Amino acid sequence: MALAEAGSFTLSAAGKELDATEGDVTQARVQPNPELAVSMEDTRKASRSTTGQINLPIELGGKRAARIGVAERGRELAQAELGGVRAELRAAVIARFFGVLVAQERVKLAEGSVGIASKAAAAAGRRVAAGKVAPLEETRARVEQANAELELAEATGALQSARQSLAALWGNTAPRFAQAQGDLGALPSRPAPAALQAALEDSPLLAASRLSAERSRAEVAVARSRQYPDVTVSLGAKRDNEANRNMAVLGVAIPLPLFDRNQGNLYGALRRADRAQDVHAATRIRLEGELQQASTQLSVSRAAAQTLQASVLPAAEQAYAAASRGFEAGKFNFLDVLDAQRTLFQARIRYLDVLARTYDAAASIDRILGH
DSSP, X not given: OHHHHHHOHXXXXXXXXXXXXXXXXXXHHXXXXXXXXXXXXXXXXXXXXXXXXXXXXXXXXXXXXXXXXXXXXXXXHHHHHHHHHHHHHHHHHHHHHHHHHHHHHHHHHHHHHHHHHHHHHHHHHHHHHTTSSOHHHHHHHXXXXXXXHHHHHHHXXXXXXXXXXXXXXXXXXXXXXXXXXXXXXXXXXXXXXXXXXXXXXXXXXXXXXXXXXXXXXXXXXXXXXXTSOOEEEEEEEEEETTTTEEEEEEEEEOOOOSSOOSHHHHHHHHHHHHHHHHHHHHHHHHHHHHHHHHHHHHHHHHHHHHHIIIIIHHHXXXXXXXXXXXXXXXXXXXXXXXXXXXXXXHHHHHHHHHHHHHHHHHHHHHHHHTO
């Protein structure tokens, strides 16, 4: 987790985006700058008139408050998105870590299968040499041994890919760790589906969708506030050299909203707010469905793993051991040994597949809920 968070550019980018929104909030709070104006009438000194004034723009219609609202919603959205990115990264670390554990177990299983197949081939060779079975039995044993060696090569390649996928999360193109250590037998558990659905309200993914809709509504307020024209108040003094007197200058400028009333921008903001609300509703439905599926998958896979671990695997191991002893004693033919070997191998592969699905489902639940 620490390596992935320290080396993730995606997480770093989300953090920098959150920092950037502080600047947006700061800028939204500032007042418009005043304007200094100087004008001169006549270039002759005796009859010259010089006017200096300060123009103070005054925002009307709640523009500043609306602008601040958009900036603050943007900051909250960035916070939620950062939480979502962190949850995505955490889920990826968990899923890929246990993927490495499962791949390591596959390699061990494949190595064991190669050992079993080698012993079976040697036993078949001895029985052929003793004239107890036909040479076809030894050929079949050698074929099984070759298949087991192919399984080992594929498992080794899958392990290398899983290791690279995990190391890539913290920026290593090649894994620098020897192996992953963990207890695959400690199956993960999560609360009941009803409790998970209730916890969805605090999910950063759903919060980001909701805050995006709130920001769109805040942008509607900004567009509506711009329908009200701003007023500019002027304060200054005028020096009339010809009359040898100073005069105060007061003025007010009010734009006339005859043509541009910001109607197009307001309409666009309203439609985008409606779209954001629909997106939020669709996101809620999607996350509820994904959460329900992950919860069901976790429950089914966990139960299957417990059944395989408690009864199926021990029975398959006992059947193979009995078939091997019977073959050595001449009570069973080699086909019985092969069937028992395949059953044991398939049970172990299925157990590892179920374990992988169990941890993937648990990681998906954590990703959705942001845990």
